[in-house]
Amino acid sequence: MANGAGLKDDPWDLTTPAGGSQYQAWCDETLDPPALVIQVGKTQLRYALGCIEDLVAMLKARGDWMTLGGADEQKAAAPDTVEAWGRAASNPVGGWYGLKKGLRGRFGVYVPPVLEALGVAEVDRAPRAARMRAT
Numbered sequence: 001m002a003n004g005a006g007l008k009d010d011p012w013d014l015t016t017p018a019g020g021s022q023y024q025a026w027c028d029e030t031l032d033p034p035a036l037v038i039q040v041g042k043t044q045l046r047y048a049l050g051c052i053e054d055l056v057a058m059l060k061a062r063g064d065w066m067t068l069g070g071a072d073e074q075k076a077a078a079p080d081t082v083e084a085w086g087r088a089a090s091n092p093v094g095g096w097y098g099l100k101k102g103l104r105g106r107f108g109v110y111v112p113p114v115l116e117a118l119g120v121a122e123v124d125r126a127p128r129a130a131r132m133r134a135t
Contacts, residue, residue, distance in 0.1 A: 006114075051107070055086075056120050059133055068130045071106070
């Protein structure tokens, strides 16, 4: 589903679940802390690299579909969504996976397609209620 190898020199070319935006993503272990880097136009977001394994583990434990959600950092996340989990005090990092203040949100928009590209999750791109589950 995605072109690229997920490296800085060969990023994944991805599309948001709603299909409205294209972006690039790659894993960069040389950063401090290591990060999943998302490049949307001139804007760069970073999420703690552990979010990939942690989200897969949570989805496997859940065993069912989970709505993605998607909200900027300044807006509240809908409950019981991937977005809400990505900023919850109860997740493995105890809060935000987003690393750049002001750009920590949109976890439920940009991370799920990465998991899909890795072949560890399935994303159902329903127009009003996109969701995902571990494969």
